[in-house]
Amino acid sequence: MIKVGIVGGTGYTGVELLRLLAKHPQAEVTVITSRAEAGIPVSDLYPNLRGHVDLAFTEPDVNALGQCDVVFFATPHGVAQNLMPALLATGTRVVDLSADFRIRDAELWARWYNQPHGCPELIDQAVYGLPELNRETIKNAKLVACPGCYPTAAQLGLMPLLENNLVDSEQLIINAASGATGAGRQAKVGMLLTEISDSFKAYGASGHRHLPEIEQALRDMQGAGSKPAQVTFVPHLLPMVRGIHATSYARALDASSLPDLQALYEERFMDEPFVDVLPAGSHPETRSVKGSNMCRISVCQPQGRDTIVIMSVIDNLTRGASGQAVQNMNIMFGFAETAGLDVVALLP
Amino acid sequence: MIKVGIVGGTGYTGVELLRLLAKHPQAEVTVITSRAEAGIPVSDLYPNLRGHVDLAFTEPDVNALGQCDVVFFATPHGVAQNLMPALLATGTRVVDLSADFRIRDAELWARWYNQPHGCPELIDQAVYGLPELNRETIKNAKLVACPGCYPTAAQLGLMPLLENNLVDSEQLIINAASGATGAGRQAKVGMLLTEISDSFKAYGASGHRHLPEIEQALRDMQGAGSKPAQVTFVPHLLPMVRGIHATSYARALDASSLPDLQALYEERFMDEPFVDVLPAGSHPETRSVKGSNMCRISVCQPQGRDTIVIMSVIDNLTRGASGQAVQNMNIMFGFAETAGLDVVALLP
């Protein structure tokens, strides 16, 4: 039983970590911090945890966190950077769910997040926590930077095509849509039920912070000799709670010599516990992964033309955040990769 | 590991049984029947089960079902009645989620369900499967009739008051609201998203089939010497998927001598694994029990007047159907009552 700490547990990724870890056979949450809610039982904020989690929030404290085997950061960007040097110095390993260590180029990070990076010297140690891409390096990582929700869905969807240099990497389009939990639990007029229910819109069309992260990982997975991936990424806001759907479009470099796409995808992910390639002709629904760590994918080539369409769905709070964080922890500590994550999605 | 059969597994209570039983430590589903879908893998209908359940639907067959230790009926009313004599004769025990054996008076059943009862001779053997009321008799029951969703929520909410003869039992009001899964998975215009989304209405105000069931169980729990419970029951349809909320109103027989209601409720349910009395002043939310077997209850006495208000919430598919069915199975087979049901509700 390893000891787990959570920094910033009042948001949705925090309660999702607690939901999953409460039933993990080899991990136990011993510390959960929140400056604003210190002293309050966790289950006062989240009644679903009544009877499952007895912890109360405490002030963040490096000494207490340092006694954990692993610490999750479920904080807004900018927080993990400041605590990281002191915390890593204690020998505790870290899974950061925030954006702080996802981008290797500190300048690029600073430009998209409108602030200088608070800890550029540790960026090199961070491993991007997409298991399908970096499983081996995650095993021994001290610091894992968990992928964002949109990037997870999109990167898995495009992976087989880019690894095999099959598409024009400079003309990638990712049209994605997210449930409202993607925006967190802050009190904002724009996220009231009365503002976004029964409606749909794009946002951040001219530039969203997940763009550089997406492009970096796509480039990491590209086969040798291909031009660096360039993406047009438009996110949309769905009138629902959980779920991300990415519809990605890629243009075949040579449509006449494409391999069987269905077979390509099935083989690529055959041994992956958390990627499910649906039968040909299927369309994945976000509800089919609600509360689970699975990513479901379909691929097709409409009218046999040059453009390939990939549809991939995840639960943004599970595979897009807390579930993938637990998956990374499992890999880091040599547990079964599915420990605590072998959950059937809640449908209907 | 006991062997479990499910009759009529294509509906929502069927897939919910599969979700719960797929992770049960002591039970394994070996047969699932559906005339209409025979031959089709279960996961074709319910993609959330991909990777968790490998079964395919088969034609209902008493021999195959008779080899199970327990069979669940997740069928519309009228079906279990016909199979029951042959099935019970095999020695298999049965948990019936339908309404067939809930009402002890066959005439009354026939009147509300507009058809003669198909198997009146077995009604006596049926135990009404509300564990908080009938735990001891459930243990040895051959046939458990699982309570309906509305009855479960309402009966638990009124139980402490009726057991102690505190309220006018002839003036009970149960105002309840259910998510749309309560209506099942039939193709009906009236249940289209386009008809019931973003709207709210009552239905069955002048008479709903759960009324006689509610009154029967309330009378079973009443203290000696009280007048038989009489209920005004109005159900409403919520524009959402899962969840039942019952707001019950009872008039104190003597408001000046009422005990502390909060203490009364807390003590009554102190040892119940699946009833949670919320702190005074709370209001239970249906989402706090989504996907879980818990019933959460609040009680208050507005303005110190004579009318007591009880709010109780359950997930209609879990505690209101399949979860309670598994709880009954656990009791029948001497398993831990929480086996397979120790699930954190999915929130948000």
Added chain:
Amino acid sequence: MIKVGIVGGTGYTGVELLRLLAKHPQAEVTVITSRAEAGIPVSDLYPNLRGHVDLAFTEPDVNALGQCDVVFFATPHGVAQNLMPALLATGTRVVDLSADFRIRDAELWARWYNQPHGCPELIDQAVYGLPELNRETIKNAKLVACPGCYPTAAQLGLMPLLENNLVDSEQLIINAASGATGAGRQAKVGMLLTEISDSFKAYGASGHRHLPEIEQALRDMQGAGSKPAQVTFVPHLLPMVRGIHATSYARALDASSLPDLQALYEERFMDEPFVDVLPAGSHPETRSVKGSNMCRISVCQPQGRDTIVIMSVIDNLTRGASGQAVQNMNIMFGFAETAGLDVVALLP
């Protein structure tokens, strides 16, 4: 063409007033105030108004408002009280959508709103703007206090029973549910889509500010010789945008001598342009009044027992606020009562 001013136009009742008045044949909005948004075009906040309303918000100013024939207050409680003496002194007539002048007992108001009433000397002049109750006095009123949303639905539903002394007025129960716009457009965590979507709960069960308002108007409509109405009122929050549904329960004083309830209701509201009694056996849906000023009502007497059930629906922003305000304006200025309000509800 009369000139209309709106104070506090940034909330949902403000935009709803603009939607309705933009097409009113005899009224024109000339001033709309908002301290926070002064200088901003109205259509920047509410894109549905693009092309229909050219106004910009201005600072509240009694002189400018005093040049209007009528001023609507679409403000939180406490605001209208402060401006009222100066504004009424200009001769402008006022329709106040807030709670400031609804309750005739200043002490009672102060207790429920946790602050002293800012203008008790004008309370006497205020007419409670429920046209079905006070149409004649509204005609010449200087100051109309528009009913709250819950009170409107509940009072219309109980009106025929109370006017005719048919029920026990001390045992009234109003179980009501509202769409989330009832809570306004403030940034509150508790009203995020992610908190209240796909869920249902009661709130304010032990005391809601609409209770004294409901009881006051019910007492106004009671026939002579009856005991003052006493209500148990429990509001609930619906996971949807617009609509209120009130399910009211009243106990017949003498069930054996009740008149035909359907006929009673139909006759009472026969000449009312904005009350529609549905055919016997119907259940009103909130969507049937979406965006319209209509209140639809059904009444029934389940199992022929003593308890009468009344279901009434309104759009909380239209009949429950801005539509009823316009209806009051029409009555005050001698316009057709339906002017600007002859709208077909948006269904589906």
Added chain:
Amino acid sequence: MIKVGIVGGTGYTGVELLRLLAKHPQAEVTVITSRAEAGIPVSDLYPNLRGHVDLAFTEPDVNALGQCDVVFFATPHGVAQNLMPALLATGTRVVDLSADFRIRDAELWARWYNQPHGCPELIDQAVYGLPELNRETIKNAKLVACPGCYPTAAQLGLMPLLENNLVDSEQLIINAASGATGAGRQAKVGMLLTEISDSFKAYGASGHRHLPEIEQALRDMQGAGSKPAQVTFVPHLLPMVRGIHATSYARALDASSLPDLQALYEERFMDEPFVDVLPAGSHPETRSVKGSNMCRISVCQPQGRDTIVIMSVIDNLTRGASGQAVQNMNIMFGFAETAGLDVVALLP
């Protein structure tokens, strides 16, 4: 006052026609047909019409319809084709909301709709009723084929780019999402609230019937000398009632010489009563057009790269069907184009 007939008025486009025409100053519905509901008052099916529409459904009858000045077909595809020769022979003009006469190539129509075209000889007379494209020919048309919902949103969004040969017309991508009313009012399991609420998915990714219609009209609007438009079109199903959002992607032929896109769009639609180009940097929301005939559009060029993104929203039942049908009628009969359509969208 012209006389209007509606064939097939029980679906959502039927009730939407009635909502709009009930308040039209120059048109009056005199006949509405439905084989299944003949004899039933329209307001029994659609309670929002109570008090506004007194008609009852009748059996379809060419003589009765032939006495109308104009007849709308609000029928599934295949129906209008059969009645059209007889009806046009009476001199009545027709606005067909179905797909029957949208595609000029009868072979192509037959392939996508899996049946031979029932009336190929009249296809030539049909005018595609997109006013921004064909206003002049609509004026004298005998038969107007109203555009589909997806095509309307997508075609308006791409129009300025294609008219001016600015983009690679062989690489167009239209990623669109629709509310569930787009699927009509048929009883289908797949459209139950319990199946599609709180979820999101693509459908028809490998081929949707609106594809040939979209390509045909895009080709009609292309400037001389360009290659025929070729589109990848992926529709998605939104968990909501009304609204279409099209996110279209087009690759600039020469990004370095593009005109100011914002100005291009604003100028193109300056005189269009039902197209609203939003300010630069905006994102249109579907709720901003709910119940209205407006199409709102935004355009941007993310990161200054080659790919242009256009977002366009309509209400699928109004601008995507019945509203546009009334707009066509207005043009055909010389009424103000906005007659009966000057409605403020219902927001919130």
